[in-house]
Amino acid sequence: MANRVAIVGIGQTTHSGRRPYVNDGELIYDAVTKALADADLSINDMESVMSGNMDFFEGHHLNDAMLNLYSGAAGRPGFKMNTGGTVGTMMAIQGWYHVASGLYDLVMVIGWEKHDEGLVTPAISTITDPAVDRHFLVGAIGGLATVSVAYMQRSGCKLEHAAMVRANASQAAARNPNAHMREIYTVEDVMNARMVMYPLNLLMCCPTSLGATAMILASESKAKKICKKPVWMKDHVTVHVEYGGAQFGIGEKRWTSHMEAGAKLFKRNHITKPMVETQVFEMYDPFAFAIPMWLEDFLVCEPNEGWKLIEKGALKLEGEYPVSPSGGVLCTNSIGDSAILRVAEAALQVRSDAGEHQVTRDVKQALASGFGGSYWSDLLLLSKTMD
C-alpha cells in the first residue's frame, strides 16, 4: 500500500537564453533556496536530494555528484536519473517512489539545464544509433517535424492553427514572470517567422533556455503537519515505446505512448471526461503542433478535434480548458527542467498560486506531462484533495 505523496514546496528560477553570471551550481542553488523558502523548511530537513539533467548538454558526466554542494545533496542520499525530455517528470516520479516506498518522508527533486553552456541540437542528434541513423536526425526538431507533417495530413490541421497555438502561448508567457520568451506575437508574426524545418518555423519550435526547478515532496503524515496547501501527486504513468516511437500507424492502428498513458491514467482514476474532471493541463509542448495533436493523443479530446479547439479559443488561459497557461515549453525550454516545470506549474495552479497566469477555473485536479526520448511519455495527475 503506497504512502500518499504531496508536493509541499516549489521553487523555480527565472528562465532566459543566457545567464553568464551564474554557473550551473548557482542556478541549482537558486531553485533550491526558493523551494525551501516556499515550504518554510531548511536543507537539513531534506532526507534525500535528487537532481536530473542531460549530460551532453553542458558536457558534464556525473554532474549530480559534481554539483552536490549547491543542490544540498552532499552528505545526503540521492542519485540521478536521466531519460531525455522526460527527465523532469522522471524526477517528480523518482521523488514519489522515494516517499511512497516508505523509505523517506521528505525529499527534494531538482531538474535543471543550462543550455547556454553547450550546443543542444548536436547533443540531441546523438540519441540515435551511430551506425544507422545518427546522420539523419537533426536534433529534436527533425523528428517533431515529421510527426507534424503526418498530423496535418491526417487531421486537417493547418499551419495557421500552429501559429494560433504560438500566439496564445505568447499571451500566457507574457503573464508569467519566470518564462523565457515573453514577447507577444500575433498569428501573422508567427506565420512570417523564418523556416527551420518544414513545417516548423522558428517560432513554432521551442527555444533553448536555461533554468532550474526544485520541488519538495512529503509523505502524507509529514505533509499534513508542515504544509497548508499540499498538492497531492495522485497518480503517474510512464510509457516507453519501441525505437521509432510507433508514431505513424504503419500496418496497424496508430497507438502511441501518449495514448497508452492517457488510457491507463484515466481508467485507473475513473476519469471519463478529462476536460471536465481536470481543469488545467500543463503539457510538455516542445513545438506548436503538440497542443492540438497530443491533446488528442492523450485522449483528452477526440481525434482530429484538437486543432478545432484551438480555433475556438478553448485552450487559452481564459478558455474552457487551459493548456500550458504558463506559456509551456514553447516559451521556455531548459530540457532537464522543462518537464519538472510542468509539474510545478500544474501544482501552482492547484494551489491558486500562479499569480497573473492563474487560470480562471477553480482547479481541483491538474494534468502535467513529460515527453522525450523515442516518443516516450509521462503523465501525472495532481489533486487538491487526497481523494
Add this chain to the structure above:
Amino acid sequence: MKQKPQEELIYINKTVKIPYKWRTGEVWGEFFRELKENGIIYANQCPKCGRQFCLPKSVCTRDHTVCTDSSKWIPVGPKGTVVSYFMAEQSFLLPTTGEMLKIPFAVGIILLDGATVILQHQLEETDEKKIKLFMRVEAVIKPKAERKGNIFDIVHFKTITE
C-alpha cells in the same frame, strides 16, 4: 561585498572530442555486409508476428522473439513510400564530424516495399514544395567499388513516378 559584473567575463571554450568505437553487432553487421557485397537491402522477419524490420533487429520489439534466423531475411525495396519527412533549412553542427550540416537537407521516414518498419534516410529532393507525403522513392546505391559497408552505401532516396 558584491562586485558589479565586469564587462569581460572569463570564458573557457572547449569542444568535447571523445573517441568512440561503436559496435554494430552481428545483425546490422550482416545487413551492411549484404549491402556492401550485393547492393541488396535486407529486412528480417519476426517468426511470430510476421513484422518485417528494415533495419533488421535481433529480437522483435513487440514479442521479443529472436529474429536472427538467416533463412528469414528478405530483400526489401529498393523502392518505398515516404511516410513523413523533414527538411532542414537552418544549419547545425553535426556531432559525428564536427562540421556544419549542408543545407537544405531533407530526410524521409521511408517504408520500403516489403517492410513493416520504417527506415530513416536522406532524400535527394531538396525543394520542399516537391516533397509530398506518400510519394514514391527509390534507393540510390553506390557502385560496388565505392561501397564500404555502412549506411552511406545508400546515397539517398530519389523521387520516382509510379
Add this chain to the structure above:
Amino acid sequence: MAGRVGIVAASATKFEAAKPYEHLMDLVIEVTDKVVEAAGINLKDDVEAVISCSQDFWDGRTISSMPIPDAVCSHLKDESKVAGDGAYAVLYGAMHILSGDNKLVLVVSHCEESITDGTMIDNWSIDHIYHRWLGLDYTMGAAMQARRYMDKYKVTPEQFAKVVVKNKGNARKNKYAQEAMDLTVDQVLKSKMLADPITALQKKPVSDGACAMILASEEVAKKLTPNPVWITGVGNFYEHHNLGDRDLAECDALIKSAKRAYKMAGISNPVKDLDVVELSEYYAPEELLWTEGLGLCGRGEGGKLIDSGKTQLKGELPVNPSGGLLSGIPVTVAGMTRVAEAVWQLQGKAGEHQVQGARRAVAHGCGGLCGQMHCVLVLEKGGK
C-alpha cells in the same frame, strides 16, 4: 520497511576486455533472456516495469536507454533509467515494489568500457571550474586517496597488493570473471607505476558486459522461487565533490550508508552477522578503506584486516570471493554485479567460489572521484 522485496534471479554476461562483436543491446538481450529464464517468467507478460542503468558519456549517446525498449520488450510499458552505479538501479527497483506500484520489475545495466577512453570520461565528471583542467582522472584521485590513507592510518603498499593477490586469485573460481591471475605481492608492486602508489595491477581492468535481475514483491517472489533473496536494508549517501572538502582517508558517506542499511536489517555486529561481502574496489586501496566503512573492522584497521586473512575466500568473512572489480567488471554495471554475486551466494549458486552456508550478505556499489557516492544493500537468504 513495509513488506519485503525479493530478488528472484540474477544474470550476467561473461565479462571481457572487449566485446567487439556485440552491440550494447546484444548484451542487454543476453542478460535479459538469461534472467527471465532463470526466474521462470514471461518477459512480455510478467515484467511490469524496467529500470535500466547506463551512462550517456560511456555509451557515447544522449539518452543511452534509447534502444532499451527494443531489447527488453518494454513497448508500452513503464521504463526508466538510472544514471549512476547499478546498485542504485536495484534500490530504485526495490522502491517500485515497496510503493505497491509494481509486483515484478526487471533491472538491467550495461556498459562497454572498451569503446571509448575511460580516462577522458572520468575527467569529464570532475568539476569544470577548477579541477578538470588539471587533467585529473580517477587513477590520480585513487593515488591521492591511497597516500592520505597510508599517511593517516599507516596502511602499506604491501597490504594494497594483498587485495590484488586475493581478488585476482579468487577470480580463478568465477566463470564470469574476465581476468584471473596467480600473483605475488611483489609482482603487484613491480607492475607498471600509474600514479604512486597505484601500480597497473592495482587498477580495475577495462571491461565490457551487462548484468540483470528480477525483483518481485514478497508474494510473487515466494511463488516464483523457493530461494528468494530478500533486500532487508538499504542506504546511500554522497560525499562532497571538492576534494578539499573531504578527508580522503575517511569515508563518511559509506559509513552512513552502511549504518542505515544495517539498522534496517537488524545487523548490530557486521562481522558476526554477515557471511559474505561483495564490495566495489576500482583500485586495490579502496577495498581496505571500504571494509572499514562497512564496519568489518575498526577505523584505520583495513590493513590489519587483510593481513589477518579473515577476508580470504576461506576466511571468516570472505570479501569479494567473486574476484571483485579487480577481476574485470565495467563501471556502472559494477554495483549491480556485486548484488548479483551476493544473490548467487545466498541462493547457493556461486559454484566454485561459494561461501558455504551463506545466509546474509552485503553488496556495495560506489561511483565518482575517490568513491564520492556509495550505496549499500543488505541481503538475506529466503526459503530453507
